[in-house]
Amino acid sequence: MRSLSGEAHPAAHPQPDRRRGVLLSYPLRVNTTAFPISELLPDILASLAAQPRLVLEAPPGAGKTTQVPLALLDAPWLAGRKIVMLEPRRVAARAAAGFMAQQLGEAVGGTVGYRIRFEHKVGPTTRIEVVTEGILTRMLQDDPLLEGVGAILFDEFHERHLAGDLGLALALDVQAGLREDLRIVVMSATLDGERLAAFLAAPRLSSAGRSFPVEIAHFPARRDEALEQQARRAIEQALAAHPGDVLVFLPGRREIAKLESVLAEALSQRPLSAAGELLSPQFGHLAPIRARALPGAPDAIPSPRKSAAPGIEVLPLHGDLPIEQQSRVLQPASDGRRRIVLATNVAESSVTLPGVRVVIDSGLAREPRFDPNSGFSRLDSVTISQASADQRAGRAGRVAEGFAYRLWPQSQRLEGQRKPEIAQVELAALALELAAWGSSELRFVDPPPSGALAAGRDLLQRLDALSDGKLTARGSRMLALGTHPRLAAMLLAADVPARIALACDLAALVEARDPLRSRSDALAERWQALAAFRNGRVPADANRSALAAIDAAAKQWRRRLRCAASPPVSVPAHALGDLLAHAFPDRIAKQHPQDPRRYQLANGRMARLFDDSVLYGEPWIVASELRFEAKDALLLRAAPVDEALLRAEFATHFSDADEVRWDAEKRALRSERVERFDGIVLAVKSAGRVDPAQAARALTAAVRELGLTVLPWSDGLSQWRIRMQCLRSWMPELGLPDLSDAALLASLERWLQPAFAGKTRLDALDSAELAEALKSGIDWNLRQRIDQLAPTRIAVPSGLERAIEYRLDDHGEPAPPVLAVKLQELFGLAQTPRIADGRVPLLLHLLSPGGKPLQVTADLHNFWASTYAEVRKEMKGRYPRHPWPDDPWNAVATHRAKPRGT
Template sequence: MNRPTFPIDELLPRIRASLAAHPRLVLEAPPGAGKTTQVPPALLDEAWLGGGRIVMLEPRRVAARAAAGFMARQRGEAVGETVGYRIRFENKTSARTRIEVVTEGILTRMLQDDPMLEGVGALLFDEFHERHLSADLGLALALDVQAQVRPDLRVVVMSATLDGERLAQFLDAPRLGSAGRGFPVTVAHFPARREEALEQQVRRAVEQALAAHPGDVLVFLPGQREIARCEAALAAGAAAGAAEVLSLHGELPVEQQARVLQPDPDGRRRVVLATNVAESSVTLPGVRVVIDSGLAREPRYDPNSGFSRLDVVAIAQASADQRAGRAGRVAEGWAYRLWPESQRLEPQRRPEIAQVELAGLALELAAWGEAQLRFLDPPPPGALAAARELLQRLGALEGGAITALGRRMLALGTHPRLAAMLLAAEEPHERALACDLAALIEARDPLRSRSDALAERWQALAAFRAGRAPADASRSALAALDQAAKQWRRRLRLDLAPPADAPAHLIGDVLLHAFPDRIGRQHPGDPYRYQLANGRSAKLFDDSALYGEPWIVVAELRDEARDARVLRAAPLDEVRLRREFPQRFVVEDRVVWDAAARAIAAVRETRYDRIVIDSRPLARPDPARYADALVDAVRQLGLDALPWTESLRQWRARVRCLRAWLPEYATGVQALPDLSDAALRATLEDWLKPALSGKTRLDALGEQELGEALRSRVDWTARQRIDALAPTRIVVPSGLERRIEYGYDDAADAPRAPVLAVKLQELFGLADTPRIADGRVPLTLHLLSPGGKPLQITQDLKGFWDRTYPEVKKEMKGRYPKHPWPDDPWTAAATHRAKPRGT
């Protein structure tokens, strides 16, 4: 074919020159510039490539096929010769292939299987602005390979809308940009009418666009469901005969995708209903009008299922601008936005790594053996820790290291839960059932009913295969499920027809390997309630099909205030559970704090994980266990349950204040202990447990014992330092000692000012405010009348004598005539007594 020209063409020499001099490059180019299909062929003859392969990561299957097909046609070849692609369950490459377009999971597998990347000279990350988790992981792995073993490897990150400067700084890479090709696009907002459904709003917008503007119309919708509804609405409206209506999404057969990506052979106008696959990954000819719903389906962690699910969310402003730009590829265009102009969008798309479930990532990192990879946005520590805990339970990790089972799970390229289930099924018919269940869990629900029985969904699939799909089921969803299950059987090399029947208990017996943390046992006092292996509780609906089952495994939950709600589950056989996981059934003597009875309970428990199957009183518990139970009691009841004295509270406040006032005592060799609530609760075993040894009740701990336990954290030298820097009493000019009161504000995490309450007459002759903490902290003086009533609060005693005392003297002299009120408080003798008689 004759090679068309692209805006990227004039940049190709600079791209080649940059990569000859530097191993990394950030390339920014808008959709339509040609970066996807022109950059890889332009690098084939570079000396640094040495005849090796170029691997380009493309986030979407539709785009991977389209890009490989376009590059192959440019060379007059079939896909699979010089240019090929690999996606899940599909490989179009050969020994001659030098440009390989792969989807995200494929690249990760390549890097894990061969970190040296033998024969690969360049990795290109296309559409990196979409910030998929697999792309972030792939880039992190590639940078590690480049830094450790392959300094000659070229890494090119290509993007349409991204903070290129930040990315270039992160990669320490040159940054090149192409202006692209575009014509003016007129943007208008086309808000919905009151209570108007999306499909009706789309129908009105399409009809107006076809009547007012030339060219094809591209409609951006969140997913297949919305595409189907809009297709039906258009078929019933005025646009039915005005244009051909086509769909474009990742689940379409290859032939239908190819048809959408080519102009209509008869020149008919077209309306293309597309997901965000058309946003930047593929080029649609002839589009002059874009209608944008402003919505997309993006992955979000769903605690109900334990997976990341695709939720409908508002797009970012960068995506809205990119979608509108699709209308200005060939001539002046128009973009209709189906949201109010007042609505503000987030400027950039959030990276998936910040908002999805991370079990797959945690398994990849464990297999790589390097936890300190460089991520553009690091994974959240809490989500990563939860993911590793799940992998331990699934048997994929042991002590933080990947197990042999974990490596086999990783090779399957699916969520670790499903991989564990697929590998655990040993009998062929159970493995075939596991393939069906993996397809069911990954896909959208094929039933329109609210039933919580997973078995009903599998039975609908079996009926569909037999040609009698239930009336309340979606045939298209069941067809997709059947195809996905077939691909899993092929992947597992399982030469067996899908099962025609399966008892409900068998479904649960297979499923338990995917959800060992959600195995539930019926509560003995409430048949609708189940205690789960992870320690939580879950409840059935009143009309549940699972009512009466002693054991269940839950595939999907909904969080609620008290108990979670079971949405999808299957019964399981306890005998099978004991056979599969004998190590998780334990008999243990426990001495625990019973919060309801506010007492120690000694019991012998039979448990499966955290499910208590049987509990009986223990006649002679081990006395050593009582201290642990009492520590748990304090952890539950709080530190106020301990016998604090005012003296001990003051000592604790003095230590906390000194750490804040004098930074040298907060860290280092002279550091005083952290006595905050959080620190004391975190270290109960260290300081409190020894004091509880031999005790069977919390109230047996005495005040003195508590004080000794708390002070045991400070040696003799430090105690002397505390007394010197934060004394409990101070000698005032009257010759008497007066108490200093300390306090700490937990809400503000700051010390309160120390207070010295003293009668005014006791300070005569004292010029300046007393100070503590090595002279750094002034006391707050509460100056009292002879009757002990407050007269003034100040930290400026000198100022009080100069400015305030004369007024105080005038007012108090008549009220307390028997006490001295000298004209000159600077030289008067301090006293705590009244004047002698006769004076």
């Protein structure tokens, strides 16, 4: 076998398997000797021949993304089947596929292809498919057997995207239940390999990287300086002090556009030298900081040097760029000019930018966070992790010694690793995927939070995607659209071409950042700005680039839905809201009858308008964004809705029924005929007689609202409840029920509601009925056992019975039970009395003949031996008519005074 250059390829000969001491009998297809990962390829091949899972750690530049898939192509266990490699980012997916195809001397779509959202290049001979995360999920859902696929590679798994975690969980489930022969490889530069290998029960291999020393300095911001101005100063310093191209990491497209504009102005105003450098840049007070000792790294910032480049080129790099522009950034400059690449964290891993010698890192990234205002996970600017900062800095040392400027103070500490998305985003989409898979018992590296998952399922119920936890036919159609369930429900609600085109516009608007600079709460103004943009007019308060991105996204949706209709030029007043209601049925709202600025939402909450709201006076609206506050939510973005359409398309959400509710002022029930739209009360009429079954439910609900203290507790019943709680802790083997406030409130329907049968007032329930309701779940024999183990009274040596007081501490835990008794009544008793089969000593409150406290003790024996003498000495003069024997151990107990004359 020969390499692409025509030279003999060392890997064409059998490769030694250092793990097994045998020779691999199959060659590697391409010349991989130029990559650090090459030395590890035989071990990777041998490991996967013996075991179905592998964790591979390799730093950026090692070649894992492009060399591992190629090395696996001829593995015997693959048997000619496909390799699917998950790449989190579209730019990286295209670049990886392109580089591998180039190594094979082919075009993309031959042996190597890719699939990303709205785009694919694969063919009948494709053996390696590089796919983005949502594509892998669809492949697994559509064909759980994964026929024709022999291996799944998860690249850059450290990014911990939700779709990547789900993809791995699904793949593990397929491997465990259907495809034991399926190989799973998890690859990353900065993951916690030891933890992941233990989770997967997989071998862990690590590759050395190939990098040069990188010197790191923290470049301080000036007072009130914007990020783009700080970055501009750092770029000027980099161009003057270091050779090579400059890579600037910024959080998103907005910051890239701002810095592009600033640099364009700077480059146009400042003259260039013959060598293409900025002349006499005025640098800020830059303090070089040695971040870590690297061999050969300089001790200070180098002095300015000249470059032979004839000029400077500024290039953006982010996932939404056209392929041609992305390819241009990933190739060396054809004319030799120095380049400034302004990139999101898409350049952090998986793609190589030739010629970069300097990295300028803002320390920020756009990552998804759940936004309760919109109900979606939105991209927020967040501080990166230390692992990401190190990975970004390493990009400066890929071709030679490099330099990294960090635009945050050296004193700022970063978190070690990136948090997984699954722990901090909205999970309706995940809940839909799990319902389609038919199991929620998947193995996740980090399990989804139960509360967020339950909230996601509740939303899916409202969207008619789930019924009794099962996926509906509508839910299956929503899943196939590959977008958030809210938007999928809206897109499916559009039934004619014109309405579908409008729904595509709305989907693009809702997903995008706000294209208007004004604070207007009318969604219609955003759509009108989009329509104007399409006609060549951009409103003064609109952002042209944002509108262009929205227009492009809407086109993609029309193409995806096979909608040939053009987007409308104008629409009726309610058209937007009528569609949006299908995405936000929980946020449909009706104007409050007494306060026109307040609205009642379908989810039962209240919301209010801005003082200068464009929506003032609308009887029905639907909100796409809300700011949740303590009292009323604030309506940030909404559109009017037609009530007639709601009654037609949301007929099942309307109800007209008799209801019984608790009147707090009269402390009685009221029967009413109530018309509702979900949680919105539309009309109320008196219904007269109270239905008994509804009355019992309403009284039970009143107790839940008012608390257990409104019930007629007697002292004896309160003590019995405490005795139960104490015994439950002291003797768990009895299996006694939990009678704490929380447990009783959670189970009111089971134990209390039957006691309200035939009653219409809370005070109609007496203490005896309450006692029987509380004890109804405990059989007679166990009740007798409780009275024996935790008696209310105990006999003392005087022959009388004294009460035992049971107590709970502030945390609801048992406190020692108290026996208050006169000292003379315990004469002759050597040890402290005990209850609960002798497990629990009583806390004795020893009283004087007059009932005053003398001593508190749980050790009666020690009291007689050490303390009684002092008590006797003091009490004998105060109570001379009562016995105070020298020997209390053998004295006769009494509750009386001595007979007269004795």
